[in-house]
Amino acid sequence: MEQDKMSIRAAVFDGNPEGTLTVEALQLDEPHHGEVRIRVRAAGVCGSDRHVLDGEWQVPLPAIMGHEAAGVVEAIGPGVRSLDIGDHVVIAWHQACQRCAECTGGKPWACTRAKSNDSLLPDGTTRWHDVDGPAYPYLAVGAMSEAIVVPEFAAIPIDRRVPFDVASLIGCSVGTGYGAVVNNARVVAGESAVVIGAGGVGLSIVAALKLAGASPIIAVDVTAQKLESALEAGATHAVLGGESLAAEVSDLTSGGADVAFEAIGRTQTMSQLPSLIRPGGRAVFVGLPPEGQPLEIDGLQLAYEGKTLIGSNYGGLVPARDFPRIATAYLAGLLPLDDLISTRISIDQVNEAFEAMRLGKRTRSVIVFDDDAAGTTERDR
Ligand SMILES: NC(=O)c1ccc[n+]([C@@H]2O[C@H](COP(=O)([O-])OP(=O)(O)OC[C@H]3O[C@@H](n4cnc5c(N)ncnc54)[C@H](O)[C@@H]3O)[C@@H](O)[C@H]2O)c1
Ligand SMILES: [Zn+2]
Ligand SMILES: [Zn+2]
CATH class of the missing domain: 3.90.180.10 (Medium-chain alcohol dehydrogenases, catalytic domain)
Structure with missing residues (x-):
């Protein structure tokens, strides 16, 4: 027994x-x-x-x-x-x-x-x-x-052909990143995107943006090594974060990205996010800050420019529907998850x-x- x-x-x-x-x-x-x-x-x-x-x-x-x-x-x-x-x-x-x-x-x-x-x-x-x-x-x-x-x-x-190390990521970082793009932001082909933070979650967002056909895909981080990984995951541009970020994104997207993602969990970069999108654009909050730290956002600009702020919890996933979809995209060679x-x-x-x-x-x-x-x-x- x-x-x-x-x-x-x-x-x-x-x-x-x-x-x-x-x-x-x-x-x-x-x-x-x-x-x-x-x-x-x-x-x-x-x-x-x-x-x-x-x-x-x-x-x-x-x-x-x-x-x-x-x-x-x-x-x-x-x-x-x-x-x-x-x-x-x-x-x-x-x-x-x-x-x-x-x-x-x-x-x-x-x-x-x-x-x-x-x-x-x-x-x-x-x-x-x-x-x-x-x-x-x-x-x-x-x-x-x-x-x-x-x-x-x-x-x-999950399909047995997905190696366990890759499969584990589907349970959080990859599921979160895929879901933020597909379920929360509903990105369509040809939209421009920026992602701040190129760790496990940010790189998963980049890979999902490529899958969705976004372009350009601008990755932002503070280390050169992460930016290299972002280019491998599908980013078209890699930018070191800093005070001139909004101007750089504006230049690369002719006036602001259609959609921006924060994938660090820092209140400073979260507060900066709406300034990276064009009027009518979407800002998606994926990174999670420490408890009890409010954001500073320009309310007039937000309302006047009709921007949408989207909170993203677990990528809006329905796991039994979305995990197998992610595995299928991986097995078809459309999501380079080994590289993450x-x-x-x-x-x-x-x-x-x-x-x-x-x-x-x-x-x-x-x-x-x-x-x-x-x-x-x-x-x-
Ligand atoms: N919303 C959700 O459902 C959900 C799910 C999973 C993880 N998360 C959150 O996502 C965040 C990221 O998680 P992770 O596992 O990718 O962490 P990580 O540490 O691997 O990645 C963070 C990245 O941000 C970069 N970074 C740090 N400071 C920066 C700055 N000032 N400007 C630009 N880049 C900077 C780091 O170099 C790193 O590459 C965490 O807050 C985590 O809790 C949220
Ligand atoms: Zn996690
Ligand atoms: Zn319930």
Whole structure:
């Protein structure tokens, strides 16, 4: 008979002011009704985890960090009908209630009943314990662990030809970037675009803009290395951020971009965003700032020039619809997602990955739990 608990190594944050994680063994319960256990094969290191480690957002502690995961279904709880053991899945971190007006109206990302925001499963509990009591998987995923338990509906089956490291990114940065372009901004071919911040999320926006046929695509960052990556991902122009940015974008787009994206989470660049778009343009806010920091926006210019400000949460995704679409575009060679991964690491190197992110040094670090989770497999082209 299977044990009702298992010991799992995971990267845990205890709230220390240095923002460091320790990799330790915790107890993980068996999946309850409607839940599945996933053997995690790859987990991305996202800017949102960094906000938590740097004390910018508060979460329940101790926290198993990470929310960008792909893996294999390893155990299924009672009542699970849509998944089989061995399925390859990508995990959705916004675990909506499935029943409210927003959920049934196709906007699950707007569900206010999602307990995942509080690091809890839909029944308000967690399957994790350390010696002192419950532990909390960040966004109810806790991806930086050898195995996790999630609700059935949060594990989205994915084509087996997508390598696990690429698949993990679909669960956050790539899904967010694709959704911001396709669902939130609804970019059409021939529109001009600017993206501030070329990290994991910004590069995913750039790649999705290319897929949508936007041109020019202007990428903005403060490091030359990120700008190079942006050109590889599909940007037509790369610009170092600074005070003359609005003038440079205006020159390149004859008066302002049709659509602008902020993908850093800095209030200064968020406040600057409306000045980069032409009258009637759209400014899309994807980066998430620290709690309690208001923006400064020129209200007269905003109203008079009829600009639209769009808040983007999880790219307006419907995961069960959009994750397979992203995988299809990748397999068809239309989204260069392999190139977004700069560094593959073991879970024991997770602190180095966050340090590199703070220094603006890597595009995306991905934790791989075994060697064959990494790399490119056969594609359609
Ligand atoms: N809205 C959502 O649903 C959602 C989902 C995922 C992540 N996010 C947020 O998106 C943001 C980016 O995440 P990420 O994983 O790409 O982080 P990241 O650290 O990989 O990328 C940030 C990038 O911004 C660049 N940068 C920093 N300061 C800059 C400046 N002044 N001007 C121009 N570029 C600058 C950095 O060099 C880096 O390339 C975070 O705030 C994260 O929380 C939002
Ligand atoms: Zn709901
Ligand atoms: Zn994320």
